[in-house]
Amino acid sequence: MxxxxxxxxxxxxxxxxxxxxxxxxxxxxxxxxxxxxxxxxxxxxxxxxxxxxxxxxxxxxxxxxxxxxxxxxxxxxxxxxxxxxxxxxxxxxxxxxxxxxxxxxxxxxxxxxxxxxxxxxxxxxxxxSNEPVLKSEHDERTRIYLATRTLSGTEAYRCEMIRYPIGTSAPDHHHEGAEHFQYVLKGTGTAMLDGKPCDLIKGDALYNFDHEVHSFRNNGSEEFIFVEFFVPGGCKTVWAPNANVCAWLPTGKDIHGRPPSRDIAYHVHGEDKDI
Structure with a gap:
């Protein structure tokens, strides 16, 4: 739970x-x-x-x-x-x-x-702030990796910053093989936890075990941003039936619009072990 x-x-x-x-x-x-x-x-x-x-x-x-x-x-x-x-x-x-x-x-x-x-x-x-910004293929979310095997030297954990512009949502999904938390950095959002809404604000944390279905949406008046931390770093992501599989596209920019410190290619969430 x-x-x-x-x-x-x-x-x-x-x-x-x-x-x-x-x-x-x-x-x-x-x-x-x-x-x-x-x-x-x-x-x-x-x-x-x-x-x-x-x-x-x-x-x-x-x-x-x-x-x-x-x-x-x-x-x-x-x-x-x-x-x-x-x-x-x-x-x-x-x-x-x-x-x-x-x-x-x-x-x-x-x-x-x-x-x-x-x-x-x-x-x-x-x-x-020098890392590449990635954009969701099917919506307006963006992602910046904060900890990967390349950045931290270990696959014991993985961390990323996820940004939801106003009005953005993502489909239900769950993870297999890892537990993870979200910690809210900015804004307000709603987590759907097995179909039940849970409102989150800055400073709140949500901990999900594997196989727990969840999703997020931003119904607030400003950007909704959280860090997401997985242990271990590698896991399988399973999307709800008929949902678009979450894939991430390179934008060629960092958060300031500059060329990023490295390149990250198009990839599907959960298939990012070597990033």
Whole structure:
């Protein structure tokens, strides 16, 4: 059964001076230990100490503000996502108030990638604003990949940003072989969960297990945007009878209309293992 977490109802826990944490998804909430999700908020110059278990990997997206990890020269802003290697430990210092970090953790990552020990040992940063924008073949949705085997070095997880313009919807479908969540970054939308509507707003999270039928539509007054995170990264997508199979077309542009950092060819959702 899908799990819905309302962002406005989350409790904040102070970790240290100027740093708070909100647990969005955990095994206590979902009943699954595939992935957990936290939101960290920092004041300027506050420091967050990140420590993964030795068998865990992670992924981080800067939602707001900026900062740096000690020992790394790259200043991270809201354009960056970071792949965190096995057992990563490091301190992140915010350079502006209300810096927000979205953190996903995948424990016992070898369950999902037998070659997990071979992934890079340092931080791997991707500026998603340089990644190619892909357009849905049958509607106005767009997609930007945030984490793939090429970007993160592992197939234990996959992440993408999906954008629904006003009035856009997609057909019912389900996934086989992976669990996944959506975290709403902007706007309002309606998730159809086995035919039942569920309204979502910024800060809400939705967790779907495999074989659970779902779809989304934007009936709001602004663009509806969410990140979608799969564990493991590879899975089969099954569309409702008579629905158009979701395929993605290259636009030849990044989010700013510039030539992208790489090319991604036309492909069908679920058949994107080597991207």
């Amino acid at each position: 899908p799990v819905i977490v309302r962002g406005l109802e989350l409790e904040s826990r102070e970790l240290n001076l100027g740093v708070t944490s909100q647990s969005i998804l955990s095994s206590d909430v979902t009943g699954s230990n595939n992935v957990s999700l936290d939101l960290i908020t920092l004041n300027s110059n506050a420091k967050y100490s990140l420590s993964l278990e030795k068998d865990s990997i992670g992924w981080l997206q800067v939602l707001q503000g900026s900062g740096v990890f000690d020992g790394y020269d790259i200043r991270l802003s809201s354009n960056e996502v970071v792949s965190l290697p096995l057992g990563f430990r490091g301190d992140f210092t915010a350079s502006s108030d209300q810096t927000k970090l979205l953190l996903a953790f995948v424990p016992e990552a070898e369950r999902f990638d037998k070659n997990i020990d071979s992934i890079p040992t340092g931080l791997k940063t991707t500026d998603w």
